[in-house]
Amino acid sequence: MVATGVHVLLGMALVTVIGRSRRAEPYLVAALAAALPDIDTFVFRPLVEFGHVGGVLWSHRALTHSLLAGILVIALCSAVGPWWAAAIGFGSHVATDLLSGGVRLLAPVDTTVYGLSIDWLLLNALTSILAVTVILGGLIGMKSDPRSRVAPHTPDSVVEWLR
Numbered sequence: 081m082v083a084t085g086v087h088v089l090l091g092m093a094l095v096t097v098i099g100r101s102r103r104a105e106p107y108l109v110a111a112l113a114a115a116l117p118d119i120d121t122f123v124f125r126p127l128v129e130f131g132h133v134g135g136v137l138w139s140h141r142a143l144t145h146s147l148l149a150g151i152l153v154i155a156l157c158s159a160v161g162p163w164w165a166a167a168i169g170f171g172s173h174v175a176t177d178l179l180s181g182g183v184r185l186l187a188p189v190d191t192t193v194y195g196l197s198i199d200w201l202l203l204n205a206l207t208s209i210l211a212v213t214v215i216l217g218g219l220i221g222m223k224s225d226p227r228s229r230v231a232p233h234t235p236d237s238v239v240e241w242l243r
């Protein structure tokens with residue numbers, strides 16, 4: 081299991097590289113979409129423990145990590161920001177979970193777990209280092225970009241200067 085914070089960092093790093101937006105919405109949407117799949121640990125687990133639902137579809141990395149959930153998450157997140165950022169956030173979450181133990185990608189149609197089992201600690205560490213490096217590089221790049229500099233505002237008159 082890759083930590084939710086690492087999923088958020090990776091989604092924002094990919095938006096930094098792919099989207100290169102100066103607006104906040106793509107980053108926020110990617111962070112939200114990257115965090116949403118793991119909501120199953122908070123919502124489904126109590127339902128299973130109290131006996132309200134059962135079966136593998138309600139386990140971690142099942143329904144909320146499926147392609148069907150991806151479509152729903154992207155549609156919901158696109159109401160507040162760009163759909164492509166939501167796709168990046170959700171897709172990066174599922175991709176890293178595919179590498180670190182697998183997901184039930186085709187749930188509820190097929191309950192097969194697809195993926196690899198790369199050590200989660202190693203994957204968390206490498207993903208975190210990569211994501212933080214990319215985000216910091218993107219911020220430094222934006223700051224040093226001459227197109228991003230805003231000309232200082234000079235008042236046209238003394239009256240405007242006094243306001």
Ligand SMILES: [Zn+2]
Nearest residue numbers: 117118145177
């Ligand atoms: Zn997950």
